[in-house]
Amino acid sequence: MFSGHWPWWFGGPVFAIVVVAFWLIERRLFGVVGQYVQVLEPAQGAAELDKASPQALEEALRRATLAEFGAEAVAEMEAAEASEKERAPEPRRREPVPRAASLLFLAMLPVGGAIGALVTGQLALRGTLGAVHERVVASGPMELVVLAVGGVLVGVGTRMAGGCTSGHGLSGCSRLQPSSLIATASFFGTGIVVSFLLHALVKP
Amino acid sequence: MSTPPTGCPYTGSCELYPRFSLKGALKIWQQRYCSHETQHQRCARYQLATSNEPVPATLLPNGEHIPTT
Ligand code: SF4
Numbered sequence: 001m002f003s004g005h006w007p008w009w010f011g012g013p014v015f016a017i018v019v020v021a022f023w024l025i026e027r028r029l030f031g032v033v034g035q036y037v038q039v040l041e042p043a044q045g046a047a048e049l050d051k052a053s054p055q056a057l058e059e060a061l062r063r064a065t066l067a068e069f070g071a072e073a074v075a076e077m078e079a080a081e082a083s084e085k086e087r088a089p090e091p092r093r094r095e096p097v098p099r100a101a102s103l104l105f106l107a108m109l110p111v112g113g114a115i116g117a118l119v120t121g122q123l124a125l126r127g128t129l130g131a132v133h134e135r136v137v138a139s140g141p142m143e144l145v146v147l148a149v150g151g152v153l154v155g156v157g158t159r160m161a162g163g164c165t166s167g168h169g170l171s172g173c174s175r176l177q178p179s180s181l182i183a184t185a186s187f188f189g190t191g192i193v194v195s196f197l198l199h200a201l202v203k204p
Numbered sequence: 205m206s207t208p209p210t211g212c213p214y215t216g217s218c219e220l221y222p223r224f225s226l227k228g229a230l231k232i233w234q235q236r237y238c239s240h241e242t243q244h245q246r247c248a249r250y251q252l253a254t255s256n257e258p259v260p261a262t263l264l265p266n267g268e269h270i271p272t273t
Binding site for chain 2: 026028029031034037049054057058060061062063064065067068069073074077078081082162163167177179
């Protein structure tokens, strides 16, 4: 069915399905960098919260609640809660999404890539991005070093920008977030300019 | 799977949202921020999450931190 690259009319709707399904299942905005962050950098203070005994945490939260809303509002809330409990059973609590879910997501990325390559008949282990890359950028072991450094720079850049192509490009742009619109315009714009430059360089 | 239809979109991933159900009085945070049609946008956690910044687990919607010690 597909040879070479997958057609845009297939990839676009699939991306849309993934973003919407992600939201429906996890109630989170889709973003690959966000998944890395979830795995590598658990929320600051999460360990403290987990370490604190439930009673101590409840007490700390209660103090903060009283300070923010005042004793009267809190007492009203407790009274309303008590009378509601009499009428209806307590609804099921929503638990935070476990870190294992992000780990599974990341582990499946290369699997998905491999399936895509298999379908288009391109599955092969390569140590190069191709002849043009070798000619313009570097070849041999140096090409691998350049790719590794490039990967690190992409990681640093996406963290600085607060998201990557999926987070800003798919989730952010679809919500018309100004920061995402600017980020996406910047990295796609830069990509287009660089690709034209490379094209000019490799012209015979 | 249900989330307040007009409330905060981060209820599923927020570290504190489930903890606000621990006791009756704490639900006031959910009422005044998380489930509120517009007030959830004032939440310090919401604002950080929206700008893709890491959200400290102890950060309260009003910008204060839970004193855990
Ligand atoms: S505490 Fe803030 S970020 Fe968390 S669910 Fe409530 S409004 Fe959203």
